[in-house]
Amino acid sequence: MQMRPNRRQATATILGSAALLVATRGAAFRAADDPFTLGVASGEPAPGGVVLWTRLAPRPLDPDGGMPQARVPVRWEISEDEGFERARSGTAFAEPDWGHSVHVEVDGLSPGRTYFYRFIAGGAASPTGRTRTAPAIGAAVDRLRIAFAxxxxxxxxxxxxxxxxxxxxxxxxxxxxxxxxxxxxxxxxxxxxxxxxxxxxxxxxxxxxxxxxxxxxxxxxxxxxxxxxxxxxxxxxxxxxxxxxxxxxxxxxxxxxxxxxxxxxxxxxxxxxxxxxxxxxxxxxxxxxxxxxxxxxxxxxxxxxxxxxxxxxxxxxxxxxxxxxxxxxxxxxxxxxxxxxxxxxxxxxxxxxxxxxxxxxxxxxxxxxxxxxxxxxxxxxxxxxxxxxxxxxxxxxxxxxxxxxxxxxxxxxxxxxxxxxxxxxxxxxxxxxxxxxxxxxxxxxxxxxxxxxxxxxxxxxxxxxxxxxxxxxxxxxxxxxxxxxxxxxxxxxxxxxxxxxxxxxxxxxxxxxxxxxx
Missing domain, CATH: 3.60.21.70 (Alkaline phosphatase D (PhoD))
Structure with a gap:
């Protein structure tokens, strides 16, 4: 199972989306190295939303992760299709005081659905993650599979x-x-x-x-x-x-x-x-x-x-x-x-x-x-x-x-x-x-x-x-x-x-x- 998409293909796909970063308020940041060395994650599923996470860290063992001491705009996208043809998107800011971590609380999603998501920063695209919203409150649910560790x-x-x-x-x-x-x-x-x-x-x-x-x-x-x-x-x-x-x-x-x-x-x-x-x-x-x-x-x-x-x-x-x-x-x-x-x-x-x-x-x-x-x-x-x-x-x-x-x-x-x-x-x-x-x-x-x-x-x-x-x-x-x-x-x-x-x-x-x- 390929967990990390080809970086060149992913970057080519989102060049138009990345251009929107120019208009956002934050530091001009271009990624000379991969800023997504720590991957992506999601959590806290609710019927209408989920939390999307990443942390920008091109040099992850450095105290600042190799990032500038400035807030950096990060574009996020989430879609029901893995090709992101009908994606919702927005911009979050990675703050130096919080290690340039990003916690996006997406709402307005459909309950009980699978979604795909990714981030874009400095002209680079993150791996694509898969997540799921919870079913509607009180909804009849036939099956749930949990892994615990x-x-x-x-x-x-x-x-x-x-x-x-x-x-x-x-x-x-x-x-x-x-x-x-x-x-x-x-x-x-x-x-x-x-x-x-x-x-x-x-x-x-x-x-x-x-x-x-x-x-x-x-x-x-x-x-x-x-x-x-x-x-x-x-x-x-x-x-x-x-x-x-x-x-x-x-x-x-x-x-x-x-x-x-x-x-x-x-x-x-x-x-x-x-x-x-x-x-x-x-x-x-x-x-x-x-x-x-x-x-x-x-x-x-x-x-x-x-x-x-x-x-x-x-x-x-x-x-x-x-x-x-x-x-x-x-x-x-x-x-x-x-x-x-x-x-x-x-x-x-x-x-x-x-x-x-x-x-x-x-x-x-x-x-x-x-x-x-x-x-x-x-x-x-x-x-x-x-x-x-x-x-x-x-x-x-x-x-x-x-x-x-x-x-x-x-x-x-x-x-x-x-x-x-x-x-x-x-x-x-x-x-x-x-x-x-x-x-x-x-x-x-x-x-x-x-x-x-x-x-x-x-x-x-x-x-x-x-x-x-x-x-x-x-x-x-x-x-x-x-x-x-x-x-x-x-x-x-x-x-x-x-x-x-x-x-x-x-x-x-x-x-x-x-x-x-x-």
Missing amino acids: SCQHYEAGHYAAYRHMVADDPDLIVFLGDYIYEGNPGRNGVRSHLNPEPTDLAGYRARYATYRSDPLLQAAHQAAPWVTTWDDHEVQDNYTGAQSKFLRDPEAFARRRAAAYQAHYEHMPLRRSARPAGGSMRLYRAIDWGGLAQFQIVDDRQYRDPPPCQPGDPGGKATIGLRPDCPGRHDPRRTMLGAAQMDWLDAQLGRTRARWNFLSQQTLMMPFKRIPPDTPDAPPSVYNLDAWDGFTPTRERIARRWRDARVPNPVVLSGDIHSFVAGDHFDPDDAGRIIASEFVGGSISSGARDKTLKRGASLNPGFHFADNSVRGYGRIDVTPERCEVALRALSDVRDPQSPIGDLARFAVENGRAGVQQG
Whole structure:
């Protein structure tokens, strides 16, 4: 499948359109080098529109991307035909303060349609992307195909998973965090990060540019609209709210977090409502797909309290996630989502009428008492307090809301743990009653950490499947009556041509809570 059109042919096609740039207000910019090195993307599909994204960066690892310190006009075009014979178009401005990124919120489109789009800047044309608008609100929809993924450590493996994801032809791609990893370059991977660990805006821009330059990742962005959230590595491993995991210099960490948030916005197809302000960035929102599905996308990093049961003074060492049970796990004053986001989610779950409701978030949500890693033959006795097990009142509040609001068919989509998991959520007030299902879609490339995962899962209620020996993603086919889940696993993440297969298949039936064999 050819993902990047011939540049000479594309440029010849749009010479007349490019001439319109002369009349726009902005810097005179002529591209000596390709300004579209980071590709194109779309996201946030709505019934009447979608977000189109690119970032001008002829030298993507430079702090300014190789662009002048001036706003640059960028023409966008979108059409139902790939030849752009009946295209809508307009001009956006790539601003230097935002890394010359472009976020075009196109509206007035037809619901439930496939569109093609591209950008033109400095006489050069971008690759052509394909996107899709959501069906009309409440519309009857026969089928939806979702691919969901997370955790794409650049050094740990190649992105063969995206080759197969594109071939699966999803309507929507949901990414659940750890789009980048922030560490220094390593020596044992299949490739290396191209800049030191970032702590400022220039560093995070270079790190995103490293990832965004991968052709397989670019192809996945060109193939379908994305809906995204983040986890911790977009800033720093295991950070919590405004606090570094090292508990050092809060002002320095606040500057680092603000830089990381801005770089995240600059590289994702997000709406203006997500643009960072004052060091914060709102990512929680809902995406509807007609009357068939709603995605409640939450942010469980920015607003959370620090993990409980930690040593009072870590002595400059990172705080530790795995701990035995303690009173702090059950303290109702502590929060995973923050008060405002939790109130929003309560309201959203109370009014949704979608047949399927996908809580799309970062970390394993099911209760999971783990085996201590230094005693693999011991019984489970510790919890990962960096995940939902550190915030049981928030988890139980959501479960009760699913139950009391009679939310139709709640399904949790999760990432973070570099594992494939399928399991059930139980009513916190009735341990025999299943009220939701959960699926973790492995990792695109990031390696396994918990060597006792399978044994630990077999000793915890609710788990139907757990495997962290392979990498990949999840694919879901949704109809009004059934949600079919395929956990897709690569043969070798180190091989960019790796084949893939279904590791396991499951289903959830409409009106019948709980995971079934697919």
